[in-house]
Amino acid sequence: MRFGSESPLAAVIEWLGRLPSRTLTAVSVALVGVMGVADFWTSRDVSVAVAYVLPVFLAAAAGGRSSTRVAAIATLTWTGIEVLTKVGEPIPPGIVIWNLLARFAVLWIVGALGSHLAEKLAEATDLSRTDALTSLPNARSFRESADEEIERMRQTGTPLTAAYLDVDGFKAMNDTNGHAAGDQVLITVARVLESSIGEHGRVARLGGDEFAVLLPGTGLDEALGRLGWLHHNLLDATRQCSPPLGFSIGAVTFDAPPHDAADLVERADRVMYAVKHHARNTVRGERAQLAAQVG
Numbered sequence: 001m002r003f004g005s006e007s008p009l010a011a012v013i014e015w016l017g018r019l020p021s022r023t024l025t026a027v028s029v030a031l032v033g034v035m036g037v038a039d040f041w042t043s044r045d046v047s048v049a050v051a052y053v054l055p056v057f058l059a060a061a062a063g064g065r066s067s068t069r070v071a072a073i074a075t076l077t078w079t080g081i082e083v084l085t086k087v088g089e090p091i092p093p094g095i096v097i098w099n100l101l102a103r104f105a106v107l108w109i110v111g112a113l114g115s116h117l118a119e120k121l122a123e124a125t126d127l128s129r130t131d132a133l134t135s136l137p138n139a140r141s142f143r144e145s146a147d148e149e150i151e152r153m154r155q156t157g158t159p160l161t162a163a164y165l166d167v168d169g170f171k172a173m174n175d176t177n178g179h180a181a182g183d184q185v186l187i188t189v190a191r192v193l194e195s196s197i198g199e200h201g202r203v204a205r206l207g208g209d210e211f212a213v214l215l216p217g218t219g220l221d222e223a224l225g226r227l228g229w230l231h232h233n234l235l236d237a238t239r240q241c242s243p244p245l246g247f248s249i250g251a252v253t254f255d256a257p258p259h260d261a262a263d264l265v266e267r268a269d270r271v272m273y274a275v276k277h278h279a280r281n282t283v284r285g286e287r288a289q290l291a292a293q294v295g
Contacts (some may be wrong), residue, residue: 021062026058028070036077040085052078052125054105067111075104111162131205133183133189142204142212145263146183149216153257160216161223162255162264164272165193167209168246168281176243185238185245192237211250212265214250220253220287227283246281248272253287 009279030254035051042048045270079100083091103176129141146162153160167189174182186209193203201215213230215223227249238245250272258264273285 001049003126003163007253021066024062025059025066025070028055028062028066030148031055031058031080032070032074032077035074039078039081048216049078052103052107053110056111056282057114060111064112064115067115068108070109071104071111074107075100078103106214134187134205136190136193136211136228137204139204142202142214143205143261143265145202145204145214146182146264150257150264152216152258153254156217158217159219159253159255160214160257160264161218161220161251162214162268163227163249163285164206164265164268165189165211165213165215165247165249166272166276168276169243170209170245172243173241173245185241188237191235192233193230196233197226200226206265212268218253220285221249222252223253224283229283231283248275248280249283250275251283251285253259253285255287 026207032052032055035048035055038051039048056067056071057072060067079096082099083096129137129144131138131276133223151162153157167185170185172183175187186205189209189211190203191203192215197213197215201213201218203214204212213227215226231247233248234247235245244258250268250270252264252267252271254264258267271286275282
């Protein structure tokens with residue numbers, strides 16, 4: 001059975017992991033109570049003991065401490081129900097203690113394994129959304145962020161600007177100096193993107209020498225100012241490169257929500273290619289058929 005980042009189990013654990021820890025713990029404890037009631041009223045011929053594993057596994061999504069607490073509560077409930085349902089058949093104290101310890105050990109192991117699985121799935125999910133070379137979010141992550149911002153835009157009515165960036169002359173520089181030098185340029189571009197945009201927006205590497213910027217709540221004029229500053233910083237950071245590099249940046253400001261992330265990226269990409277073919281190494285922004293250019 002595959003537990004990859006796209007499997008149904010991974011999707012469930014990822015969804016659970018996004019819930020508040022207190023909520024998960026509370027639901028798990030409530031589920032222990034439900035299992036205890038079912039255990040108490042169920043015939044001895046029907047075993048529901050394995051059901052105590054479920055709330056512990058659920059709590060594991062909230063972390064090891066939460067699963068340990070729920071395992072302890074489940075152990076006490078499980079053993080307590082056993083004692084109550086055998087009132088006429090006293091269980092020696094030694095057996096009760098042994099059962100407590102054995103059951104807690106089993107449930108604790110289940111919780112520990114569940115927590116470890118949740119951590120590994122979280123790591124795999126992060127890796128699947130991260131560009132290996134630059135450590136920036138990748139195209140998948142950018143699309144998810146764009147969809148989130150589009151939905152927020154529908155609720156708040158604030159503008160949203162998306163920019164597409166291409167490194168001019170990258171292929172020639174890469175062919176001349178080698179792939180290691182090309183990789184270093186891409187890493188430098190990523191660091192400049194992060195430092196220049198900062199908390200004002202989100203940045204990502206879409207692939208090759210193409211990057212993207214998302215500026216929530218930012219109109220065209222403000223976006224052009226920030227992207228112009230980014231353009232200046234990129235040129236400054238790569239001024240020693242030979243052959244020389246440039247940066248064509250195309251931006252689109254949405255006053256009304258785009259259809260989806262694909263629509264947003266496609267429109268920004270279109271503006272970037274117009275820059276590349278007609279005014280290479282500049283920044284251009286568009287909104288409602290109007291255009292502004294700097295650089």
